[in-house]
Amino acid sequence: MTFTRALSAEFLKLFSTRLWWILALVLFLYVGVMAGGLGALFGWAATGGDASAAGVSPLPPGMNLHAVIYSMASSIGYVFPVLLGAFAVTGEFRHQTLTPTFLATPRRGIVLSAKVVAMLLVGALFGVIAWASTVGLGAAALGAFNLDTALDSSDTWAMVGRGVLAMALWAAVGVGLGALVPSQVAALIIVIAFTQFLEPVLRLVSSFNEVTANIARFLPGAASDSLVGASFYSVAMPGGSAETLFWWQGGLVLLAIAVVTTVAGYFTSWRRDVT
Amino acid sequence: MPIGVPIEFAGVTKRFGAVNAVNDLSFTVEPGRVTGFLGPNGAGKTTSLRMLLGLVRPTSGTATFGGVPYRQLPNPLTAVGAALEAASFHPGRTARNHLGVYAAAAGLDKARVDIVLGKVGLSEYADRRVGGYSLGMRQRLGLAGTLLGDPGVLVLDEPINGLDPEGIKWIRLFLRELAAEGRTVLVSSHLLSEVQQSVDDVVIIARGQLVHRGPLSSLDTEATPHVIVNSPTPEALAAALTAAGLSHAPARAGLLVAASDPAQIGHVAFAAGVEISVLHRQETGLEDSFLSLIAGGGER
Structure with a gap:
């Protein structure tokens, strides 16, 4: 009873400010433009454009171009649900709304778990938005060059489903991060630095060596790509994506990160005195 | 309700x-x-x-x-x-x-x-x-x-x-x-x-x-009562009060006497033949009691 009330309060909190739709809109445009643009670029390169002159390398043999393009929804778009989840927590600290929140629901564990559940659902919504964008614009670009869009393949739709799940898990990871790092600015910097710089560099560097490549499979972004089953990184990396987890392992890694950070955040910042 | x-x-x-x-x-x-x-x-x-x-x-x-x-x-x-x-x-x-x-x-x-x-x-x-x-x-x-x-x-x-x-x-x-x-x-x-x-x-x-x-209302009785008294000859007044066993201290205008009844002070002055120019009970007010309470707080 208390939980469902707390859950509906969390949804009201989220949908009564502008953050969610601004993030959703930017996500939609960002992954859509990237998927459409890359689709057009590869399409042009693969169908007899002057590839060497344009500096575009030929595609690796056997690569599913459509999967790489569609999966940009999560492989580059995952930062958006993370931010949404993190801000759902850090915003309460920043605007001191923890006070009325805990006055209405003094059992703090209920509030935090309601946030996780709410963010899983809204993260899935973000997933639907992002994948609709990449599949829509990516397929349009591929189709324009008469390349296979694979829209009639059940594998494609299974990937979309796993991609939506990945985005949901990422939003939960965001909640954990926010609970662990309640400062909104610090959380923002960590998300940007880790997702846009640290993890890409680590994945690139580790791929040169078999041992490090084995470890790098467990990096959150890599685990997410394993869950989805395709990634932009398989094109960008010299070693390809030989070292990946099974999709369900990738999902479990993300879930574990979300659970561990949320529980750790509960015992550090969330239970603290609200002054 | x-x-x-x-x-x-x-x-x-x-x-x-x-x-x-x-x-x-x-x-x-x-x-x-x-x-x-x-x-x-x-x-x-x-x-x-x-x-x-x-x-x-x-x-x-x-x-x-x-x-x-x-x-x-x-x-x-x-x-x-x-x-x-x-x-x-x-x-x-x-x-x-x-x-x-x-x-x-x-x-x-x-x-x-x-x-x-x-x-x-x-x-x-x-x-x-x-x-x-x-x-x-x-x-x-x-x-x-x-x-x-x-x-x-x-x-x-x-x-x-x-x-x-x-x-x-x-x-x-x-x-x-x-x-x-x-x-x-x-x-x-x-x-x-x-x-x-x-x-x-x-x-x-x-x-x-x-x-x-x-x-x-309990704040009103909290502070010790005082009477303000003044005289053209303050030294004589002070001596008279001391002689009557009343403790006093210089105030902004005259002397601050630890007593609750102005009539008592008037009588002391009259008996000593000292002319007085001011005689009234000091109005402490709630705010003063409040301020003295929080200033002295922690020691009680």
């Missing part, structure tokens, strides 16, 4: 590191009365209220509502309404949505939101973002939040801060009305004059310690 329950502090202590923010605080706040929780800034008022509301964990002691700690109230918003000093609003949320969030968390009827907005006079601004609100409007919104669950107990931290004279008049009537309905009303302030006209009882703390509690 919701029935108020007493608020009980029993040996509540809060230590922040080496600092004793609140020290062994014990008092009871009765229903049907407005109680002023007074003390200078930094005395520990807000920390005490936050402990009462389960937001801050006391180092020791308990604070309860009719014997039940806040965190164990089955649906706290329907039992206790609290507004704390900090502006706890998301600036991008409208007043209606702000209240809607907490009404949902407490499982209250959505209609309550409009009712309480009307009660505090914010109906016409309900769909405006709180970021654009004045301090006075925020105070009213905080107050609206306390009324959401129609609780029997109200805990308000500095509710008068930032209100214009009209707002102050309004809140005084409002608090009186809530107490008259049988609710328990606890209002904190760092200024006695701010709440003097609306409180029945006072609880005064200084440096984290209780220094006085009782009805407002």
Whole structure:
């Protein structure tokens, strides 16, 4: 009873400010433009454009171009649900709304778990938005060059489903991060630095060596790509994506990160005195 | 009609590191009365209220509502309404949505939101973002939040801060009305004059310690009475007072004598043949008693 009330309060909190739709809109445009643009670029390169002159390398043999393009929804778009989840927590600290929140629901564990559940659902919504964008614009670009869009393949739709799940898990990871790092600015910097710089560099560097490549499979972004089953990184990396987890392992890694950070955040910042 | 329950502090202590923010605080706040929780800034008022509301964990002691700690109230918003000093609003949320969030968390009827907005006079601004609100409007919104669950107990931290004279008049009537309905009303302030006209009882703390509690009128008798007396020949007057065994001290205009009856001083002067130019009882007033209490607090 208390939980469902707390859950509906969390949804009201989220949908009564502008953050969610601004993030959703930017996500939609960002992954859509990237998927459409890359689709057009590869399409042009693969169908007899002057590839060497344009500096575009030929595609690796056997690569599913459509999967790489569609999966940009999560492989580059995952930062958006993370931010949404993190801000759902850090915003309460920043605007001191923890006070009325805990006055209405003094059992703090209920509030935090309601946030996780709410963010899983809204993260899935973000997933639907992002994948609709990449599949829509990516397929349009591929189709324009008469390349296979694979829209009639059940594998494609299974990937979309796993991609939506990945985005949901990422939003939960965001909640954990926010609970662990309640400062909104610090959380923002960590998300940007880790997702846009640290993890890409680590994945690139580790791929040169078999041992490090084995470890790098467990990096959150890599685990997410394993869950989805395709990634932009398989094109960008010299070693390809030989070292990946099974999709369900990738999902479990993300879930574990979300659970561990949320529980750790509960015992550090969330239970603290609200002054 | 919701029935108020007493608020009980029993040996509540809060230590922040080496600092004793609140020290062994014990008092009871009765229903049907407005109680002023007074003390200078930094005395520990807000920390005490936050402990009462389960937001801050006391180092020791308990604070309860009719014997039940806040965190164990089955649906706290329907039992206790609290507004704390900090502006706890998301600036991008409208007043209606702000209240809607907490009404949902407490499982209250959505209609309550409009009712309480009307009660505090914010109906016409309900769909405006709180970021654009004045301090006075925020105070009213905080107050609206306390009324959401129609609780029997109200805990308000500095509710008068930032209100214009009209707002102050309004809140005084409002608090009186809530107490008259049988609710328990606890209002904190760092200024006695701010709440003097609306409180029945006072609880005064200084440096984290209780220094006085009782009805407002009890403040009057608290200070030692003094008489102010002056003479064209002050030395002769002083000598006469000393001879009569009355302790005295120089004051701004004349002498301050530790006595309650001006007639007694007049007689001493007359008997000694000393002319007097001023003779009256010093009006200490509630504010003076309050100030002397909080200045001497911690040593009692």
